[in-house]
Amino acid sequence: KNKDFLILYDENSKLSFTHKIKHNIRTVDNIPIHTKSYKYPQIFEDEVKQQVKKMLRDGIIKESISPYTSPVWVVPKKTDSSGKKKFRLVIDYRKLNEKTINDKYPIPDITDILDKLGRACYFSTVDLVSGFHQIQLANEDMEKTAFSVNSGKYEFTRMPFGLKNAPATFQRVMDCILREHLGKFCLVYMDDIIIFSPSFQEHKVHISKIFRKLKEANLKIQHEKCEFFRKEVQFLGHTVTEHGVKPNNDKIEVIRSWPIPKTEKDIRQFLGILGYYRRFIKDFAKLVKPLTNLLRKEIEIEMTPEIIKCFEKCKKILTLDPILIYPDFSKEFILTTDASDFAIGAVLSQGPIGQDRPVAYASRTLNKTEERYSTTEKELLAIIWAVKHFRPYLYGRKFKLYTDHQPLTFSLTNANNKIIRWRLMLEEFDYEIIYKPGKQNVIADALSQSDDMTAHSADTSDDYFIPCTEKPLNVFRNQIILKISHIETEAYEQIFPKYHRHTVVKATYTEEAIVDLFKRYLNPKGTNGLLLPISLTQLVQETFRKHFSSNRLFKVFISETLLRDLRLDNEQDDVVREAHNHGHRGTKENKMQILQTYFFPQIDRIVKIFVKSCEICKKAKYNRKPPKLIQKSTTGDKPFNRVHIDIFFLQGKKWLTIVDSFSKFANAIPLETRTIIDIKQAFSEHIRQFGRPETIICDQEPSFRSIDFIGFLDDLGIAIHFASSSNSNGIIERFHSTLIEIFRTTKPKYSELTLEEHVNVAIDIYNNTFHEATKAKPREVVFNTTNIEFNKRQAKLEKLNQDRNDPVRLETGENVIIKNSQRLTKDKNPFKITTVKTDNILTFKDKNNVKIHKNRIKN
Known part of the structure; x- marks a missing residue:
């Protein structure tokens, strides 16, 4: 079916090259560069000879009499799947690059590429064989690439690695070849190609079109490194899925295992790899501030406990599996900004308010001048910087701009001369600015939350409450973060008049009253903390800095809310009834409303029972929850509807093994080889015996991943799912281990049988033995599906997998x-x-x- 493209990955033929473009090396002068060769260890002598010989055979290099000479390095490559060490021959072209005129051809932005992958469900990545070596060098520039080894002197006829403008040339070549399809279903970053499509059928067509273009350009691919028809692929250091993009797991593992840095170089390397994923990290600049401070020349590097804590937090942040959605330019964007004392941050998101999901994060630290700005100026600076940063997303579209600084909404319309100048920078954008209190601005606002406190969102109202409890939200950690003492002073009562269980804060406080409260309540010898409502956060901070910034004994702890623990049943009933009768909302809404103020055990169950028993809701509400169908579990709903396949090896022989996920019935068909032809023939034999499945699950076996096999299944209408690990295909892995155990234990009894006969006996024993998962014999389930006990167990499993009531029996007159x-x-x-x-x-x-x-x- 795909024979037309076999030439793209023919390993036996010489490495070809494209005629589209030749690489030129333009230098500021024509004076030859000669650099003394580096000595490499004798142990690498054979490796160098072998690689030179191969490049000569492929026409990549030729013997040279050039006046130019660049030295050679031998560097290790990643160990391959066989565990064999590999090395790369690298030419040091630094002196030549210094004289090379820069090629300004644009290299795509990785973020822009990833943003264009939305609405795709299938992905394929294509890797070229020694991509640079498939591009010709201009004849007049070949001598400039000369290098010498112990066996002689050579020069490149193809574009080598290490040249200054090689990436630009390669990008130009790929853009030229694939320009017709770029941005539609294909994107290219130098030698990395990704194909994306919304459906399987379209994806087949798209792959064929890309292959046709590569074939016309005479380029070859490295099929071992290609991935086809995937729901998830690794691309440009990221994991790309149909739901969004997240950091590559391998890169995260590197960060996770990074040792504590000891030198400036170590810190820069760590910040470099972490910075590559900064768009996934909320408040990145603020997070790494302690580490970046160590890079100042006047600072001596000392890994204090605070710095080490910051370092470990940076390592942990990416292990939380952050994922960013793809931007949908047909929908409105939401930009949320925030500013702290030394950093500004923003998040670009999309979706319904309160349920919006992040598209990207951005942040930076403030310089010394900006640190002296007022709070309002910092907040406005955050907006201006964020709008400029996300300009490609926001320009020409109306968007919502959220800020947690209420005076800012006034400042933009009633501004002084300084703010007017800043406001003019926003004139080209169409936005609606909305005040979002800090306790709701949970994404961008790191300032209004303590690191160790758990936050609950709350509705905004004109009144703000202070629950009078001494227990913080995370009582489950058995620790008290902030000790709160009973306050009886007149100063406190001036601001917070008493009101039953809560204190209602009206807008009657003054700066003088807060200063008086600080002086009377807090003292240098005490251990008390001061609990204040979120509405006073801004005024408290400004007052504190103004009057107490020089006193290091003072510390402002900020908490959004504390819960009152209700243990008495009558109190719980009253609270639930009051919350529900307020608007007759659903279980989740009532629970969230109650959790703003209270906590008690089994709150989910109590609220759910009360809401379901409300007669008013039964009569008056629409049914917004559609009837659920019986959920099909991953074990399939009938024999051989969903099967797991693999290749089984035993004593030098091979079998295609198939296990039915429903009955656990196993089948094994001998294979002569692991070729696609033999596998297709064996699987066709299984279909003739047991019928065509709807879905098969297999591992990363190359034969299963081939386009030929996937096309074969597609023609039969069979979906294929690739397991990401052996655990994901555990049914067949467990069968293999069981089969080996049976084979070994029965070997003395069946010693006269051939290997294939003995394997058939072992499989028959397996199929006629009760399986732990089904509590039935696999053969009995397949060939006697009326088995009463099995059907009872299966019905019980279905009942557990359903979230619905049994069908109601109704009678006349009811x-x-x-x-x-x-x-x-x-x-x-x-x-x-x-x-x-x-x-x-x-x-x-x-x-x-x-x-x-x-x-x-x-x-």
């Missing part, structure tokens, strides 16, 4: 409540059934003789 529609008025419920038909249609006593399906009856 009163029922009908889910609302425009045909039935809400106040007529309940209705009396007049007839029940066999097709689940009910008739009700009504002037219109209404008929409805029984699925519309509330349980």
Whole structure:
């Protein structure tokens, strides 16, 4: 089916080259460069000879009499799958690069590439064989690439690695070859190609089009490093999925295992690899500030406990599996900004307010001048910088701009001369600025939360509450973060008048009152903390800095809310009833409302029971939860509907093994080789015996990943899922181990049998033995599906996998409540059934003789 493209990955032929473009080395002068050769260890002599010989054979290099000479390095490459060490011959072209005129051809931005992968469900990545070596050098520039080794002197006829403008040339070549498809279903970053499509059929077509272009350009691919028809691929150091993009797991592991830096170089290397993923990290600049401070010339590097804590937090932040969604330019963007004393940050997101998901994070530290700005100026600076940073997303589109600084909404409309100048920078954008209190601005606002406190979101109102409890939110950690003492001073009462269980804060406080409170309540010898409402955060901080910044004994702890623990049942009932009757909302909404102020054990169960028992809700509410179908588990819903396949090896022989996930029945078909032809023939034999499955699950076996095999399954209408690890294909891995155990234990009994006969006996023993998962014999399940006990167990499993009630049996004359529609008025419920038909249609006593399906009856 794909024979036309076999030439793209023919390993036996010489490495070809494209005729599209030749690489030129333009230098500022024509004076030859000669650099003395580096001595490499004798142990590498054979490796160098072998690589030179191969490049001569492929026409990549030729013997040279050039006046130019650049030295050679031998550097180790990654160990291959066989565990064999490999090395690369590298030419040091630094002196030549210094004289080379820079090629300004644009290299794509990685972020821009990743942003264009939205709405795709299938991905394929294509890797070229020694991509640079498939581009010709201009004849007049070949001598400039000369190098010498012990066996002689050579020069390149193809573009080598290490040249200054090689990446630009390669990008130009790939853009030229694939320009017709770029941005539509294909993107290129130098020698990395990704193909993306919304459906499997389109993806096949798209791959063929890209292959056709590569074939026309005479380029070859390295099929071992290519991935096709994937739901998830690794691309440019990221993991790309249909849901979004996240950091590459291998890179995260490197960060996770990074040792504590000891030198400036170590810190820069760590910040470099961490900075590559800064768009995934909220408040990156603020997070790494302690580390970047160590890079100042006047600072001596000392890894204090605070610095080490910062370093470990940086390592941990990417292990939380952050994922960014792809931007949808047909929908509105949300830009949320925030500023602290030494950094500004922003998050670009999309989605309904409160459920928006991040597209990207951005942050930077403030310089010394900016650190002296007022709070309002810092907040405005954060907005201006964030809008400029995300300009490609926001320009020409209306977006919502959220800030947690209320005076800013006033400043932009009633500004002094300085802010007017800044406001003019925003004139080219179409935005709506909205005040979002810090306690709701949970993404961008790191300032309003303590590192060790858990936050709950709360609705905004004109009044703010201070729960009078001494327990913080994370009581489950059995620790008290902040000790709160009982406050009885007049100064406190001036600001917070007493009110039952809560203190309602009105806008009557003054700066003088807060200063008085600080002086009377806090003292240098005490251990008390001062708990203040979130509404006073800004004023408290400004007052504290103004009057107490020189006193290091003072510390402002900021908490959003503390919960009152209710243990008495009558209190719990009263709270739940009051919360629900306020608006008759659902279980989740009532729970969230209660958790703003209270906590008590089994809150989920108590709220759910109360909401379900509310008669008013039953009659008045629409049914927004559609009936659920029986959920199909990953074990399939009938024999051989979903099977796991693998290649089994034993004593030099091979079998294609197939295990049915429903019955656990196993089949094994001998293979002569691991070629696609033999595997297709063996699998076809299985289909003739047991029928065609809907889905197969397999591991990363190259034969299964081939386009030929995937196309074969596609023609049969069979979906294929690739397991990311052996654990994901555990059913067949467990079968293999069981099969080997049976084979070994029965070997003395069946010693006269051939290997294939003995394996068949072992499989027959397995299929006629009770399986732990099904509590039945696999063969019995397949060939006697009326087995009563098995069907009972299967029905029980289905019941556990369903989140629905059993079908309701209804009789004539019974009163029922009908889910609302425009045909039935809400106040007529309940209705009396007049007839029940066999097709689940009910008739009700009504002037219109209404008929409805029984699925519309509330349980």
